[in-house]
Amino acid sequence: MSVKKLSAFAGAAALLAILFTGVAAVPASAAPIESSCGYANPDGGGKFPDSICWLDFAGYDSTVGLTAEGQQFEMSLGAYDVSYTVTERPVAGWSTRAVTAQPANAGPFVMGVPGYYNGIPGQPFLYSSSGALYGAVQINVTNFQVSLNGTPVTGYDLVTAAPETTDAVTGNLGEFVYWSANTPLTLIDSHAPITSGGACAIPLNGNGTTAVQCNPGVAGSPSAYGSILAAPSATSITGSLFMYARGEREGLAFGIRTASVSVDKQVASRVDPTDSFDLSVASSEGPLLASASTGDSDSASTDVVPVIPSGPLTLSEASTAGSASPVDYYDADWACTNANATSTTELPEGAGASQQLALVAGDAVSCTVTNTAKAASLGLVKTVSPTTAVAGDTVVYDFAVTNDGDLPVDGLAIDETAFSGTGELGEIVCPVTELAVGESTTCQAPYEITQADVDAGGVSNEAVATALIADTTVSSASAASTALVAVEGESALAVTKTASVSTAAVGDDVLYTLTATNAGAVTLSDVTLTDTDFSGSAPLGDLECDTTAPVTLAPGDVLTCTVSYEVRAADVGTLTNGAAGSAVDPDENLLTGSASAAVTVTVPAAAAVGGNAAGQAGAGLALTGGDLPWYAVGFGLMLLLAGAATMAVRRARRS
Structure with a gap:
């Protein structure tokens, strides 16, 4: 078959x-x-x-x-x-x-x-x-x-x-x-x-x-x-x-x-030698699934217990009744592994007296919580957000203060020991000034980044936290903590040159515009613009700038200069004109830039066919005004003016 x-x-x-x-x-x-x-x-x-x-x-x-x-x-x-x-x-x-x-x-x-x-x-x-x-x-x-x-x-x-x-x-x-x-x-x-x-x-x-x-x-x-x-x-x-x-x-x-879980306890150090710790695994329905206690040992373990994953488990530790120290006198560090290599279950990690663990069928998780006795001191972690900024941005400094000692404190204050900002740091505000053992608070202060901070390359801020042990005059200070704000401060100079027209005839005026733009994020000094490589038959005049150069430009600012030129017969063809710019950044680096503009110069239409309208009727002039040198044209104008004046005198006498 x-x-x-x-x-x-x-x-x-x-x-x-x-x-x-x-x-x-x-x-x-x-x-x-x-x-x-x-x-x-x-x-x-x-x-x-x-x-x-x-x-x-x-x-x-x-x-x-x-x-x-x-x-x-x-x-x-x-x-x-x-x-x-x-x-x-x-x-x-x-x-x-x-x-x-x-x-x-x-x-x-x-x-x-x-x-x-x-x-x-x-x-x-x-x-x-x-x-x-x-x-x-x-x-x-x-x-x-x-x-x-x-x-x-x-x-x-x-x-x-x-x-x-x-x-x-x-x-x-x-x-x-x-x-x-x-x-x-x-x-x-x-x-x-x-x-x-x-x-x-x-x-x-x-x-x-x-x-x-x-x-x-x-x-x-x-x-x-x-x-x-x-x-x-x-x-x-x-x-x-x-x-x-x-x-x-x-x-x-x-x-x-099912799933399964086990919890191990490791005691790295004790505040009091009589301290003992209890472990527990509680179901989402409430009943305990497993428990263990260290006693005076440095370790304890629950059994590997099956879990029907109907909801998150609570893994927790607590001080055994009669222990001298509460559990929050200790730093707890959780680390877990899953024998199910294909599982995507999120495993507990980090600090805390308890953790949540949501298992799925097939998970086999084992966790270890390690306890280390806290020191009798204040801890300060200073951070800033964002860590990279530009001028005008407001950053917020966080001063995370933790009472790592075994006594409560009050009168919490933050002292700035070093601050490189060129502006004024905002008021440091702390939500609370009293901290019980193991409690933490985060103080905050805003600061607006200035252009001078960008030019300086960033802002550094160092601070310490101080407080009095409650009901005493004894103070405790944290180690200094520093936060850095990096600035986006690339320097760049952009130079442009444009002509008012792309094609001109003899006798036309061409307006050249030169610009130097601070295209970076830092202030530029000694910014200048000059004309270069001009091919015209006559010299250019002086540049007229919106600000007298050399100038200082903030990011985005522009230096604009102009110059006008009357096209001459000798310029027929391509008229070229260059521009050069320079500046110095805060690190004393010299920045340069250049640009050019080209104008096509043509002969006027009348001149191109042999003269003006009268010439076309039969005058047949071989030389036009556009072909005369400038001094000849000037002399002719003087003669015309003199003739006009003589005729005016004769008419006056007749009358």
């Missing part, structure tokens, strides 16, 4: 099993069995040896499982109570196979042996018996309930697995496992995939749905032994085993995937 036909046959049989299941006439169900669950060895292999607790079916009675009520199991899992029912059903159209509970310490199992969840205790596998051809059995774990102090909780994963494996389909040989659950089933672990065939074909058919099939893989395609599936907060999982040959057997395992 082909693989395709066998798969279709098994699928039809599974459907019939859902529609037609029988219950044998067997004795009434027995009283609930006090059971347990067990974890694999931490180094036993697999992804979740620390968080899957495999149900122990020791004491399972197949005849009771076949009753309508099934066999009831009860157990404790840390602080939680767990109950569930196991039923066993024949599959319509298939030979009946019985089920027995088996330990996980021998073949043909691929789970529970070295390399893959080794060390599972008890009898975690419900294993079918051998029997007639085409044997099948349906195993159900139903009514799965978890509670804490009588309050139902969710957040666990109900887990099922094929601890043996399916066989490759060869002739009439082959095994199939079909699962269903009341929440979606997802493959979470398996042996490394193989391509020789025989294990569950990967990916599992229906993975991520409420009905998943383990069909035997064929050679050349990936398959894997020991498939493990998880159904979040499920209350029931059904597994149907199909075996085509007389000697074939198959099994199922079930478990609960």
Whole structure:
């Protein structure tokens, strides 16, 4: 029979099993069995040896499982109570196979042996018996309930697995496992995939749905032994085993995937030698899940406790009753690790007497809190925000003061011991001036960055915190703390030169504009502009500037100069004119810049065709005014003026 036909046959049989299941006439169900669950060895292999607790079916009675009520199991899992029912059903159209509970310490199992969840205790596998051809059995774990102090909780994963494996389909040989659950089933672990065939074909058919099939893989395609599936907060999982040959057997395992946590305490130093510390792990529902106490030892540890992640846990420490010092006489440092390498759970870190930890199923978190006795002094941490600024920005200095001593203080004040700012620091305001042991406050003061601060390269501020020990005249001072504000102070000079026109004719005036712009963030001094490389036939006049150069320019300021030039005949072609600028920055660096402008000079239209309108009528003048030298033009104008004056005198005499 082909693989395709066998798969279709098994699928039809599974459907019939859902529609037609029988219950044998067997004795009434027995009283609930006090059971347990067990974890694999931490180094036993697999992804979740620390968080899957495999149900122990020791004491399972197949005849009771076949009753309508099934066999009831009860157990404790840390602080939680767990109950569930196991039923066993024949599959319509298939030979009946019985089920027995088996330990996980021998073949043909691929789970529970070295390399893959080794060390599972008890009898975690419900294993079918051998029997007639085409044997099948349906195993159900139903009514799965978890509670804490009588309050139902969710957040666990109900887990099922094929601890043996399916066989490759060869002739009439082959095994199939079909699962269903009341929440979606997802493959979470398996042996490394193989391509020789025989294990569950990967990916599992229906993975991520409420009905998943383990069909035997064929050679050349990936398959894997020991498939493990998880159904979040499920209350029931059904597994149907199909075996085509007389000697074939198959099994199922079930478990609960929780999270786990443990807390260790390390005491680095004590304020008083009699001080003792208590540790606790409290559920989101309130009850404690674990606790421990150091006594006079330097360490203590809670057990590794299972956690149903229904809400954030509270991990906390406190001084044991009768200890001389409260817990806030100590600095606490939390550090945690998670054995689940794929988890994205945020782990607690840093200081504080308590931490919140929100776990998910599969997490295995261990935390260490280290206590160090505080010194009898004030601590000051001065910071500034932002740490980089430009002129005009307001920065805020924070003076974080902590009473690290074992006595309360009052009269808290902040003394500025050094301040390089060129402006005035705002008033330092402290929310409170009294600090109990371990208390902190943050004083603040604003400051506006000046241009002179930018030119100086930044602002440095040093301060100390002082206070009186309460009810005394004894003062305590912190170490000095310094905060630096860096400024964005690049220096840059931009020089431009433009002409009022791009094309001019002889006789036109061209206005040149020169600019020097402080394009940086620091003040520039000795800013000047000059004309350079002028190709005109006559000299340029003096520059007229909006401010007498050399000048000092703040960032963004502009020095603007202009000069006008009348185009001459000798300039026909391209008239070029350059500009040069220079400045000095606060670090005495010389900055320079240059620019140029070009104007195309053309002959007037009338001159280009041989003269004016009169000349075109026949005068035929070979030389125009535009071609005469300037002194000749001037002399002609004088003669014209003299002639006009003579005519005016003659007219006067006649009258």
